Amino acid sequence: AAGVIQSPRHLIKEKRETATLKCYPIPRHDTVYWYQQGPGQDPQFLISFYEKMQSDKGSIPDRFSAQQFSDYHSELNMSSLELGDSALYFCASFRHSSRLSDTEAFFGQGTRLTVV
Amino acid sequence: GDSVTQMEGPVTLSEEAFLTINCTYTATGYPSLFWYVQYPGEGLQLLLKATKADDKGSNKGFEATYRKETTSFHLEKGSVQVSDSAVYFCALSLIKAAGNKLTFGGGTRVLVKP
Numbered sequence: 001a002a003g004v005i006q007s008p009r010h011l012i013k014e015k016r017e018t019a020t021l022k023c024y025p026i027p028r029h030d031t032v033y034w035y036q037q038g039p040g041q042d043p044q045f046l047i048s049f050y051e052k053m054q055s056d057k058g059s060i061p062d063r064f065s066a067q068q069f070s071d072y073h074s075e076l077n078m079s080s081l082e083l084g085d086s087a088l089y090f091c092a093s094f095r096h097s098s099r100l101s102d103t104e105a106f107f108g109q110g111t112r113l114t115v116v
Numbered sequence: 117g118d119s120v121t122q123m124e125g126p127v128t129l130s131e132e133a134f135l136t137i138n139c140t141y142t143a144t145g146y147p148s149l150f151w152y153v154q155y156p157g158e159g160l161q162l163l164l165k166a167t168k169a170d171d172k173g174s175n176k177g178f179e180a181t182y183r184k185e186t187t188s189f190h191l192e193k194g195s196v197q198v199s200d201s202a203v204y205f206c207a208l209s210l211i212k213a214a215g216n217k218l219t220f221g222g223g224t225r226v227l228v229k230p
Contacts (some may be wrong), residue, residue, distance in 0.1 A: 033218055042203075042205075042220070042222050042223040043160070043205070043220060043223075045220070048217075048218075055217075056217065088159075090159050090160070092160075092218065094209075094218070096211075104148070104150065104162060104165060104209070105150075105162075105207075105209065105218050106162070107152075107159045107160040107161070108159060109158065109159045110159045
């Protein structure tokens with residue numbers, strides 16, 4: 001079965017550079033969540049999208065932006081990278097449904113970003 | 117607002133010991149409840165879920181029962197193995213008009229020693 005695909009899996013950038021992370025949800029899933037997980041930290045919610053519109057916003061820095069495209073994939077754009085942005089970034093996808101049995105979120109393997 | 121509270125770790129156990137991780141929630145609606153597990157260096161994986169009161173989710177020897185009266189979803193395993201060392205996250209999902217909303221607890225790190 002198709003899973004959530006994130007690319008790239010690993011990324012090394014220098015300070016002040018930009019990075020773009022991509023998330024491809026499971027087919028027919030219309031909701032994407034982005035999380036940031038620092039070393040030894042719990043996942044921190046960044047932002048979410050439903051039907052290509054931002055649905056919720058968490059602790060996403062102003063230097064970051066994201067969007068969901070017409071094919072439902074999402075991209076997280078990160079500019080002016082700082083050392084503290086080094087983390088595992090993962091996305092979750094699910095399908096908006098009124099059925100309780102359909103409310104499970106599926107997670108990608110994540111993109112490990114290292115800022116040097 | 118919606119929130120999930122789980123016991124803080126780390127929890128250190130010996131192999132074959134009994135594991136309990138407490139999880140309680142507050143929600144504005146009728147949530148589905150989940151336990152996700154994150155093994156070292158990996159992403160989150162669904163461990164088990166329950167979608168209505170008194171449902172019991174189970175997988176890999178882990179169990180959790182949806183208790184609406186106590187708003188809890190405690191995770192238990194009768195005999196842990198070294199391979200169960202991971203971080204466990206309790207989560208809830210609510211159906212909203214603007215897409216399902218997913219809320220995580222803070223995670224509990226479990227270390228099982230041989």
